[in-house]
Amino acid sequence: MTDLVLPNLGDGVAQGDVLKVLVKPGDPLKVDQPVLELETDKATIEVPSTLAGIVKSVRVKAGDKVKPGQAVMTVDQGVAGAPPEAELRTAEAPKAEAAAPAQVETPAPAPTAPPASAAEPERPRAAVVDIAAARQQGPVALQVSTAQPTAPAAPSVRRLAREIGVDIAQVTGTGPGGRISQDDVKEFAKRVMTSFGSAGQAAAVTGVGAPLQVRALPDLSKFGETERKPMTGIRRKTAAHLSSAWNTIPHVTQFDKADITQLEQMRKKYRSEVEKAGGNLTVTAVAAKVLASALKVFPQFNASVDMAGEAIVYKKYINVGIAVDTDNGLLVPVVRDADKKNLSQLSVEIQQLAEKARARKLSLDDMSGGSMSISNLGGIGGTAFTPIINWPEVAILGISRGIFEPVWNGESFEPRQMLPLSLSYDHRIIDGADAIRFLRWVAEALESPFALALRG
Amino acid sequence: MATRVAVLGAGPGGYAAAFYAADLGMEVTLIGEEKNPGGVCLYKGCIPSKALLHVAKVIDEAHHATEWGVTFGEPKVDVDKLRAYKNRVVEKLTSGTGQVAKLRKVHYIQGRASIVDPTTLRVQKSEGGEETVSVDYVILATGSHPTRIPSLSLDSPRVLDSTGALDLPEIPKTMLVIGGGYIGLELGSVYAALGTKVSVVEMTPGLLPGADRDLVRILNQRAEKVFEKIYLSTKVTGMKDAETGVTVSFEGEGAPAEASFDYVLVAIGRRPNASIDGLERTRVKVDAKGFIETDGQRRTAEPTMFAIGDVAGEPMLAHKASHEARVAVDAIAGHKAVFEPAAIPAVVFTDPEIAWAGLTEADAEKQGMTVEVARFPWGASGRAIAIDRVDGMTKLLIDPKTERILGVGIVGSGAGELISEGVLAIEMGATASDVKLTIHPHPTLTETVMEAAEQFFGQATHVYKPKRK
Numbered sequence: 001m002t003d004l005v006l007p008n009l010g011d012g013v014a015q016g017d018v019l020k021v022l023v024k025p026g027d028p029l030k031v032d033q034p035v036l037e038l039e040t041d042k043a044t045i046e047v048p049s050t051l052a053g054i055v056k057s058v059r060v061k062a063g064d065k066v067k068p069g070q071a072v073m074t075v076d077q078g079v080a081g082a083p084p085e086a087e088l089r090t091a092e093a094p095k096a097e098a099a100a101p102a103q104v105e106t107p108a109p110a111p112t113a114p115p116a117s118a119a120e121p122e123r124p125r126a127a128v129v130d131i132a133a134a135r136q137q138g139p140v141a142l143q144v145s146t147a148q149p150t151a152p153a154a155p156s157v158r159r160l161a162r163e164i165g166v167d168i169a170q171v172t173g174t175g176p177g178g179r180i181s182q183d184d185v186k187e188f189a190k191r192v193m194t195s196f197g198s199a200g201q202a203a204a205v206t207g208v209g210a211p212l213q214v215r216a217l218p219d220l221s222k223f224g225e226t227e228r229k230p231m232t233g234i235r236r237k238t239a240a241h242l243s244s245a246w247n248t249i250p251h252v253t254q255f256d257k258a259d260i261t262q263l264e265q266m267r268k269k270y271r272s273e274v275e276k277a278g279g280n281l282t283v284t285a286v287a288a289k290v291l292a293s294a295l296k297v298f299p300q301f302n303a304s305v306d307m308a309g310e311a312i313v314y315k316k317y318i319n320v321g322i323a324v325d326t327d328n329g330l331l332v333p334v335v336r337d338a339d340k341k342n343l344s345q346l347s348v349e350i351q352q353l354a355e356k357a358r359a360r361k362l363s364l365d366d367m368s369g370g371s372m373s374i375s376n377l378g379g380i381g382g383t384a385f386t387p388i389i390n391w392p393e394v395a396i397l398g399i400s401r402g403i404f405e406p407v408w409n410g411e412s413f414e415p416r417q418m419l420p421l422s423l424s425y426d427h428r429i430i431d432g433a434d435a436i437r438f439l440r441w442v443a444e445a446l447e448s449p450f451a452l453a454l455r456g
Numbered sequence: 457m458a459t460r461v462a463v464l465g466a467g468p469g470g471y472a473a474a475f476y477a478a479d480l481g482m483e484v485t486l487i488g489e490e491k492n493p494g495g496v497c498l499y500k501g502c503i504p505s506k507a508l509l510h511v512a513k514v515i516d517e518a519h520h521a522t523e524w525g526v527t528f529g530e531p532k533v534d535v536d537k538l539r540a541y542k543n544r545v546v547e548k549l550t551s552g553t554g555q556v557a558k559l560r561k562v563h564y565i566q567g568r569a570s571i572v573d574p575t576t577l578r579v580q581k582s583e584g585g586e587e588t589v590s591v592d593y594v595i596l597a598t599g600s601h602p603t604r605i606p607s608l609s610l611d612s613p614r615v616l617d618s619t620g621a622l623d624l625p626e627i628p629k630t631m632l633v634i635g636g637g638y639i640g641l642e643l644g645s646v647y648a649a650l651g652t653k654v655s656v657v658e659m660t661p662g663l664l665p666g667a668d669r670d671l672v673r674i675l676n677q678r679a680e681k682v683f684e685k686i687y688l689s690t691k692v693t694g695m696k697d698a699e700t701g702v703t704v705s706f707e708g709e710g711a712p713a714e715a716s717f718d719y720v721l722v723a724i725g726r727r728p729n730a731s732i733d734g735l736e737r738t739r740v741k742v743d744a745k746g747f748i749e750t751d752g753q754r755r756t757a758e759p760t761m762f763a764i765g766d767v768a769g770e771p772m773l774a775h776k777a778s779h780e781a782r783v784a785v786d787a788i789a790g791h792k793a794v795f796e797p798a799a800i801p802a803v804v805f806t807d808p809e810i811a812w813a814g815l816t817e818a819d820a821e822k823q824g825m826t827v828e829v830a831r832f833p834w835g836a837s838g839r840a841i842a843i844d845r846v847d848g849m850t851k852l853l854i855d856p857k858t859e860r861i862l863g864v865g866i867v868g869s870g871a872g873e874l875i876s877e878g879v880l881a882i883e884m885g886a887t888a889s890d891v892k893l894t895i896h897p898h899p900t901l902t903e904t905v906m907e908a909a910e911q912f913f914g915q916a917t918h919v920y921k922p923k924r925k
Contacts, residue, residue: 002824003822003823003824005823005824071822071823150796150797150798151885152858152860152885153885154883154884154885155797155798155883158796159792159793162792162793162794163791163792173885175885176859176887176889176890177855177858177859177860177885177887178858178860178885179860179884179885179886179887180885
């Protein structure tokens with residue numbers, strides 16, 4: 001019998017919520033067969049099996065939090081077919097008992113089959129049952145193992161980390177065998193405090209000196225009935241991500257409007273062609289095309305800030321993030337190499353990504369590596385808003401609803417369809433003048449597709 | 457005003473909590489059933505059993521001395537005097553804790569407490585009368601008691617639990633120990649050394665379930681000589697009073713259907729003492745196994761109440777309790793302490809002793825972890841040969857990638873004293889090189905730890921091992 005251990009879920013993903021268990025005890029199992037559906041970070045992941053055999057017991061259930069390295073089920077690898085249940089149990093029971101101590105300090109729940117009684121095919125007399133029961137509840141076996149490997153740090157170092165609010169599991173040790181020293185912990189804390197090198201690290205610091213003073217919620221039930229629901233994984237991550245972005249990036253939002261009267265005519269004209277290709281020629285798709293071009297002209301918008309290294313990182317690729325509203329919350333899949341795709345291809349891809357997002361099938365890869373993001377709320381309404389930058393990006397384009405407005409053409413008022421644009425940018429590396437130049441460029445490209453072809 | 461803390465239960469968890477809280481300037485009340493702080497461990501557990509095991513060891517060595525050319529006569533055992541010696545040991549230690557409690561100004565009440573509400577306790581004093589204690593925090597350290605088998609309960613003075621066995625009612629001719637765990641084997645060895653023919657019955661296929669088999673194998677060699685019979689994979693199906701003892705019926709291969717013994721010692725485990733009077737008046741939760749549920753700080757569901765030691769979960773070991781005691785008191789003092797040891801050592805005080813800490817091979821296999829096991833047999837230790845105790849082995853479980861020491865297992869004379877180095881190595885994240893490069897005194901058994909580390913590199917001085925590829 002072997003434990004199926006939850007593999008690494010990807011960079012910076014420390015845990016996940018079990019959404020669904022896809023196998024049950026007795027099921028035959030193949031390598032790569034999905035066994036769990038996990039909600040992590042912003043993605044729903046199907047965890048494939050690394051083992052083949054027969055599922056003996058499942059140790060997690062929907063709603064459980066699980067971490068990489070945790071045993072989630074037990075698999076009998078020794079059998080090709082499914083042998084009779086009783087035979088299997090007798091064979092493995094002693095081993096299960098001997099190994100039982102591993103359960104003590106691990107978060108993994110105890111195996112479902114109580115080992116002592118499993119060893120007994122029948123229960124002839126009450127007395128026997130009682131000994132068995134006594135064993136289950138208070139085995140003579142000394143259960144001392146702390147099976148969960150702790151961070152390689154001395155107890156005093158672990159205590160220091162906890163006192164200053166550092167999650168020791170996130171500290172990289174510089175000593176032999178990865179041993180974490182006091183200096184490693186202090187260095188880690190210093191780095192996080194000065195730079196928020198990454199969202200993961202920022203989240204690792206809580207308590208003293210943390211950037212966010214989380215205030216305890218007052219008792220709201222005294223004002224009337226309330227209901228308390230735990231945050232989903234996506235909500236938790238969104239909250240942490242946006243708080244961190246809002247707290248670390250000096251945001252400025254610039255507004256403008258683009259005359260899309262002509263664009264709308266074109267969009268209607270070519271819509272069916274794109275539909276045939278399997279896409280939807282939306283304003284978002286057009287904006288993505290425009291943004292991809294604008295990022296080439298304004299490289300400071302396709303950058304990230306490294307405060308710790310006191311450097312600006314310019315990206316040589318152009319990937320555009322598209323905010324998607326789903327039942328489960330806000331997700332931002334990324335269209336890769338948007339500058340190398342035509343409008344029709346972009347439309348198809350955005351459509352696919354949005355569907356994937358709503359079906360909760362986005363991978364973490366699908367959601368990382370963006371240059372800049374677009375948040376289009378125009379389908380719902382609004383005249384303008386101040387979007388929060390999707391860190392580590394440095395700008396985000398917000399789009400509200402395009403409406404017909406009377407526009408003075410020099411002689412008379414003319415009805416023109418005007419699209420409100422909101423550009424939030426990181427004022428640390430983007431100056432106001434550059435920001436409005438960028439936004440004007442985007443607006444003009446939307447107004448006249450020729451301008452795009454000319455300058456983009 | 458000082459924080460007021462009451463500690464319910466005065467064992468090694470309870471009195472450690474009380475003393476540390478007093479050291480931090482808290483106003484402490486400690487409630488225990490005995491005259492002085494000590495609990496099961498000092499009064500009827502670890503300490504008296506070790507006094508008796510020491511005597512057993514001397515007897516064994518005296519026997520053994522014949523082989524070295526020194527012959528003593530057959531030992532004459534004066535049970536009353538032996539019991540008095542054991543009681544003196546207990547008295548000396550517990551009066552010491554009583555003194556220390558006084559010096560620290562811990563208010564010790566001998567009695568039984570019931571919970572009025574989460575911050576109020578009412579104590580029925582043993583000397584008579586009641587005392588009400590009002591506090592800010594309560595630490596529950598009520599310990600555990602030997603497991604009983606209701607349907608096998610024979611109301612006979614000849615059926616003992618560990619407490620009864622330590623009282624040494626007499627030295628019986630024959631005794632059956634039910635349960636091949638550490639309590640049964642330790643007390644069984646005592647009686648065996650005193651001259652009783654002791655048999656052991658164990659339900660699982662091996663002695664000491666939970667310990668790695670390679671360690672137990674070495675203990676078995678001696679256990680088979682010390683004990684009259686060892687019945688493995690055998691169940692006890694009934695007990696009845698016989699004229700001069702107890703008739704026990706068995707079910708298992710190799711075991712007789714029935715046999716009579718002068719005494720039976722039932723040592724099948726311990727149960728937490730979570731049925732505390734008035735606990736239902738708090739939000740404290742008890743889990744299915746009877747343990748009080750706590751968080752990493754040992755705080756219960758009632759925020760001002762903590763639980764430590766046997767009543768708060770496995771492993772039921774005194775040193776785990778005293779460590780938890782400090783965590784809970786630190787938490788009360790507002791520190792961010794959490795109970796998160798990398799290793800809790802376990803010691804079985806049989807002869808030879810077995811001790812282990814951290815990862816066991818069984819754990820590693822269960823978790824599918826790749827570990828390298830470096831073993832050093834005591835046959836290659838000068839000191840072990842000199843004391844004629846080569847029945848030992850020291851092993852290290854090492855992560856082959858980082859070379860960190862993840863687990864230590866030792867079987868041999870005095871293994872319990874040797875394990876602490878291993879615990880420190882695990883806690884400090886030491887690598888095999890660290891242990892190898894630390895000079896160990898010669899000739900001592902501690903060298904076996906160093907040589908096991910050398911063995912990992914194929915370089916143990918006293919063992920030849922073909923080169924690692």
